[in-house]
Amino acid sequence: MNLKIVTLQVNGRTHQVALAPNVTLLYALRDLGYTDVKNGCEKGDCGACTVMLGDKIINSCLMLAWLAEDKPILTVAGLGTAEHPHPLQQAFVDFGAAQCGYCIPGMILSAKGLLDEHPQPSDEEIREAISGNLCRCTGYIRAFEAIRAAAEQIALQGDGQRVMHPLPGAMEEEPANVIPQDDSRGVIE
Amino acid sequence: MREFDLVIPKSLPDALDALAANDVIVQPLAGGTDMIVNIRARVAQPNVLVSLNDIAELREIRRDNGTIVVGGGARIADFLKHPLLIENAEIARQAAFHFANPMIRNLATAAGNLASASPAGDMSPPLLALGAEVALASKAGTRTLPLDQFFISVRKTARRPDEIISALRWQVPPQHTGHAFYKMGLRAADAISVISVAVVIERAGDTIREARLALGAVAPRPMRAYQAEALLNSQKFTDAIVQEAARLASEECSPIDDLRGTASYRRRMVKVYVARMLRQAWERAK
Numbered sequence: 001m002n003l004k005i006v007t008l009q010v011n012g013r014t015h016q017v018a019l020a021p022n023v024t025l026l027y028a029l030r031d032l033g034y035t036d037v038k039n040g041c042e043k044g045d046c047g048a049c050t051v052m053l054g055d056k057i058i059n060s061c062l063m064l065a066w067l068a069e070d071k072p073i074l075t076v077a078g079l080g081t082a083e084h085p086h087p088l089q090q091a092f093v094d095f096g097a098a099q100c101g102y103c104i105p106g107m108i109l110s111a112k113g114l115l116d117e118h119p120q121p122s123d124e125e126i127r128e129a130i131s132g133n134l135c136r137c138t139g140y141i142r143a144f145e146a147i148r149a150a151a152e153q154i155a156l157q158g159d160g161q162r163v164m165h166p167l168p169g170a171m172e173e174e175p176a177n178v179i180p181q182d183d184s185r186g187v188i189e
Numbered sequence: 190m191r192e193f194d195l196v197i198p199k200s201l202p203d204a205l206d207a208l209a210a211n212d213v214i215v216q217p218l219a220g221g222t223d224m225i226v227n228i229r230a231r232v233a234q235p236n237v238l239v240s241l242n243d244i245a246e247l248r249e250i251r252r253d254n255g256t257i258v259v260g261g262g263a264r265i266a267d268f269l270k271h272p273l274l275i276e277n278a279e280i281a282r283q284a285a286f287h288f289a290n291p292m293i294r295n296l297a298t299a300a301g302n303l304a305s306a307s308p309a310g311d312m313s314p315p316l317l318a319l320g321a322e323v324a325l326a327s328k329a330g331t332r333t334l335p336l337d338q339f340f341i342s343v344r345k346t347a348r349r350p351d352e353i354i355s356a357l358r359w360q361v362p363p364q365h366t367g368h369a370f371y372k373m374g375l376r377a378a379d380a381i382s383v384i385s386v387a388v389v390i391e392r393a394g395d396t397i398r399e400a401r402l403a404l405g406a407v408a409p410r411p412m413r414a415y416q417a418e419a420l421l422n423s424q425k426f427t428d429a430i431v432q433e434a435a436r437l438a439s440e441e442c443s444p445i446d447d448l449r450g451t452a453s454y455r456r457r458m459v460k461v462y463v464a465r466m467l468r469q470a471w472e473r474a475k
Binding site: 002020021022024042043044045047050056057058059061062063064066067110113114128129131132133134 | 190191192193194195197218220221222225226228229238240242243266289290291292293295296377378379
């Protein structure tokens with residue numbers, strides 16, 4: 001096996017991992033403990049594995065991990081904490097938008113991708129934005145309402161999002177299977 | 190997933206060198222939205238993948254006098270967001286909006302969609318209707334083919350294994366050109382076309398200066414409806430000619446029965462939607 005040490009920047013943390021070329025970003029992230037990234041269809045149909053790579057949402061099951069090297073990766077766990085949830089996360093709780101919850105990490109990141117580009121989306125744009133996130137429980141109504149409410153709140157108050165860029169020289173080896181809960185190097189806006 | 194090696198060249202010459210190796214199966218990797226799925230399904234069995242994702246010149250989107258040049262690495266999302274493409278590829282913008290879903294659109298490339306050569310490929314009819322050409326680059330040099338000659342059959346193209354689509358090109362649409370695209374899917378997103386219809390029409394007063402009409406998912410390859418086009422060109426736009434062009438288009442395609450629809454249904458829908466798209470494009474060409 002042709003292993004390479006790959007630097008992955010996930011939720012503001014830097015990991016160095018030895019990976020074979022055929023490992024997808026999805027498996028690399030889950031093996032690092034980012035199990036908030038879900039494995040659904042592995043075909044790009046379901047959206048459960050959605051992450052943000054740079055400023056774009058992608059299906060991590062379709063990307064080889066080597067190609068994600070040195071690019072900022074955001075998973076839903078990096079969006080906020082239990083104490084300081086992102087407005088989208090809080091809205092999903094408030095609206096009871098999750099049932100089994102499997103699609104929710106991807107759906108929230110798709111919504112973030114939308115709001116980053118269109119802070120005041122139309123109803124149609126919200127529906128379109130989550131069209132690649134299949135949910136077999138909820139019928140989408142509450143997720144849709146949660147995203148609309150979060151958009152309104154962010155428009156009023158900002159999203160309080162932590163800056164994702166790691167500090168210069170911040171290179172730290174993380175033991176595998178530890179979920180980074182909080183990142184003191186992140187800056188609270 | 191099957192084992193393979195992955196090389197990530199930073200320049201086009203390095204990529205073409207890597208693709209020229211003939212002792213193993215080498216395949217280019219663009220967005221990966223088809224390739225990774227195909228490898229998992231063992232449809233593709235490469236020994237080496239050559240990533241085209243870190244080659245800056247493949248991401249170029251520019252206007253070169255009267256020609257729009259889109260690098261082979263341009264994403265589907267670029268057709269929705271890039272000002273030059275919004276202005277000069279209206280029909281491709283309409284198709285991109287119906288392409289899979291937002292995540293896939295951020296990864297998948299237009300060139301990759303053409304190279305996959307699915308009869309139902311979403312970007313093929315709009316790019317055929319724009320009269321696009323593909324530039325095929327290899328270590329031996331670059332050749333250019335009209336897109337219509339690029340498609341050979343189901344998932345077969347004129348691309349040799351050592352070539353990549355380095356660029357797509359088409360002429361800036363003249364003034365008074367109208368675009369209309371329709372995709373019939375079984376749902377709004379993440380759908381494979383039952384049929385698709387792309388019409389680009391250039392208008393001169395009440396006369397059709399030139400019409401290009403392309404169909405998807407109704408033949409072994411994405412196709413131009415040349416008989417219908419020949420009927421329309423240089424003629425007055427009338428209800429009768431629209432009906433006759435739609436009938437010709439539905440006859441010159443060769444659809445099959447599959448789980449998304451029957452051949453006879455597809456043929457009838459081609460007739461209906463060619464007529465509708467001709468009228469829409471005509472109205473927009475004012």
